[in-house]
Amino acid sequence: MTNLRKPCIAGLLAGMLAVSATQAHAAIPLLGKKKPKDDLPARKLTPAQNALIDKAIAREAEVVKVVRDRAPLVETYIQNMKPDPALLQVPVSDQHFLGRVDFGKVIGDNPYEKSAVKHTGTAGEKKGFMSKLNVFKGSGSYIGGLNRSLHLEFSEAGFVQMLLIDSKDFNRTQYKFGFVRNDFVGSVRTAVFDVEPATNHTRGRFFGRIWIEPQGGNIVRFNGSFAGTEKDIREYYHFDSWRTNVQPGLWLPTSSYMEESDPKSEENTVKFKAVNHIWGYVLKVPQNTSDNVDVEVAGATDVSNDAQDVSPLGAQRAWVQQAEDNVIERLFQAGLLDAPSDFDKILEQIAGNILAYNNIQTARPIRVRTLLTEPLESLAIGNTIVLSKSLIDTTAVPGDKNEQVNNLYAVIAFQLAHIIQGHRLDTKYAFNDRLLFPDTAAFARIPMHHTDRDNEEAAKKTVELLQPKELQDAAGQFGLYLAQMQARYKSLTALNEPMLGDSLLKDAKTGTFWLQGLVSKGQKLNMNDLKQNAAMPLGSFLRFDPWTDQVVQMHSTYEPLLSSRDKMPFEVTPVYLKLAYYKAPTTAVDQAAANAAAQNAAGSTAADVASQSANGQAAPANGTAAPAAQPSNGTAPADGTGTAQPTAPATGTSNPPQK
Incomplete structure (x- = not known):
């Protein structure tokens, strides 16, 4: 049995990933041990370079203080890979973990204490696999919740690698x-520096490269591993960690990527790859007694003079809307839904087009929000449609035939069908006391998935909604997307397990979909056809602001496909953020997101006050400004109906060059 080390507090999150990947692949053999060497450039550092390093060491200590007072959401998605003769490598299995991490309880353990991990030998575990609870011993309720269907628990554990270089001893004494x-x-x-432990007898210290921005001396990226020198202890896995300038002078961990090569592969394939995302830094730190707080009501508009009597049908609809608003607000407070964004308006415009093309009126406008988690799912909460971020990312196929918009038409039409057919939200949530529970119970207390019967009815209605000539291409395009998923569903069980709403799959054993009828309307899947792109890798279209929880479109350049290996549908890929310095909100939507984030932060600490110089305002994700959306005609016009005139949605997808 190979001994694994207790995750050291020197960084953040590599420990959890390393063990998670080991859990999925027993005793993964890694490349040779890495020993600190005296091989850094012999060139003497200039006084300016020394001053910048000292500044970065001081700033890193401040980042640790800020993170210590936070309890953000941390999501880890792992794909274990196998060699493929045509595509080089493809996923063979996957794992997904989501936790609310109270870093005040995590930072400060003994970073170099070893702990043995025992095999459990329980039924269903392959030889060499390890128990999740044993592997994550000391990780408290976060790990205790991994086997539960909801995967959302607070962590009291010691996995603090990959986000902070060394939370205790990042200094000149320990590093050179x-x-x-x-x-x-x-x-x-x-300014880029190589970093290594100062002595050859140190294990668990950072060993790699850092990027320091000169204005504030903040480390904005670091890349490497953690050094190990003992023969009986395996090397840590390698990672690339990125930060975002969320407030003036404050850069916080946002995303990280990790992979390890397969030493048995002659083609240098990857054994596994994983991605971490961190958001919700302004979420209220959990209290020991209760997660409930009094809410001050402010800013209400007095419209009492315009009030009218409410009919029985109007009362019923108002009651449903009250339940809808309660649930949406509660999910946002838990950090699961995005803050309002320009991109949400574009999705609402697409929903409005579907209604307009079908000449359908709704009593209230359709709203659309983004679920910030990885699994592919969609749901309808009253008149609010929710799409998961990865569902949007993987359907964002670039092209000159509106491929992405056609996919979104099909996805949104499925949930519109639920709304049109009256598959209503359980109105028990109109009673506010039913939503007074801790964030950790958000999924357990608010199941939003539809019944099998409702989904079957919605699937039939979706086919009808896509009949208008303006929408007929949507069925074939999304059918091709489903065909791509059908080829990989056995390897991506975690990605297809919804956390809140409806899965794409009707039957996970046979790989059939609720919208199975659309598969025959699309092209035959051909991975060797470079003109055919059925589904995108994860993280292809949206980024998020980890402070405000607002999503924003990426504006990446078009990358031509040179071989079938370039397609990578539904796969994890390396993280490359377009970093920029903080900018205060410039649009009403950005300001609304900043205000919502400020309201979500209860009890600011001194570190908060130091970093929130702009009255809690936050920049769009990664410092890039969200594109201005066209006015959403998918909302109700002045006469109060939900009828809309169709317009061309601007998703911002880059079209490939014409040949």
Whole structure:
């Protein structure tokens, strides 16, 4: 049995990933042990370079203080890979973990204490696999909740790698530095340094490269592993960690990527790859007694003079809307839904087009929000449609035939069908006391998935909604997307397990979909056809602001496909953020998101006050401004109906060059 080390507090999250990946692949053999060497550039650092390193060490200590007072959501998605003769490598299995991490309880353990991990030998575990509870011993309720269907629990554990370089001893005594070059990361100018432990007898210390921005001395990216020198202890896994300038002078961990090569592969394939996302930094730190707080009502508009009597049908609809608003607000407070964004307005415009093309009126406008989690799912909460971020990402196929918009038409039409057919939200949530529970229970207390009967009815209605000539291409395009998923569903069980709403799959054993009828309307899947792109990798279209929880579109350049290996449908890919310095909100939507984030933060600490110089205002994700959406005609016009005139939605997808 190979001994694994207790995750050291020196960084953040590699420990959890390393063990998670080991759990999925027993005793993964890694490449040779990495020993600290005296091989940094011999060139003496200049006084300016030394000053910048000292500034970065001081700033890193401040980042640790800020993170210590936070309880953000941390999501980990792992794909275990196998070699493929045509595609080089493909996923063979996956795992998904989501936790609310109270870093005040995590930072400060003994970073170098070893702990043995025992096999359980329980039925259903392959030889060499390890029990989740044993592997994550000491990880408290977060790990205790991994086997539960909802996967949302607070963590009291010690996995703090990959987000903080060394939360206790990042200093000149423990590390030595060598200048590499100056570099731009996005629009941020940085100085790049190699870093290694100061002695050859240190294990668990960071060993790699850091990028420091000169304005504030903040480390904005670091890349490497953690050094190990003992023969009986395996090397840590490698990672690439990125931060975002969320407030003036404050850069916080946002995303990280990790992979390890397969030493048995002659083609240098990857054994596994994983991605971490962190958001919800302003979520209220959990209290020991209760998660309930009094809410101050402010800013209400007095319309009492315009009030009218309410009919029985109007009362019923108002009651449903009250339940809808309660649930949406509660999910946002738990950090699961995005803050209002321009992109949500574009999705609402698409919903409005479907209604307009079908000449359907709704009593209230259709709203659309984004679920910030990885699994592919959609749901309808009253008149609010929710799509998961990865469902949007993987359907964002670039092209000159509106491929992405056609996919979104099909996805949104399925939930519109639920709304049109009266598959209503359980109105028990109109009673506010039913929503007074801790964030950790959000999924358990608010199941939003539809029944099998409702989904079957909605599937039939979806086919009808896509009949208008303006929408007929949507069925074939989304059918091709489903065909791609059908080829990989056995390997992506975690990605297809919804956390809140409806899965794409009707039957996970046979790989049939609720919208199975659309598969025959699309092209035959051909991975060798470079003109055919059925589904995108994860993280292809949306980024998020980890402070405000607002999503924003990426504006990436078109990358031509050179071989079938470039397609990578539904796969994890490396993280490359377009870094930029903080900018205060410039649009009403951005300001609304900033205000919502401020309301979500209860009890600011001194560190908060120091970093929130703009009255709680936050920048759009990664410092990039969200594109201005066209006016949403998918909302109700002045006469109060939900009828809309169709317009061309602007999703911002780059079209490939014409050949």
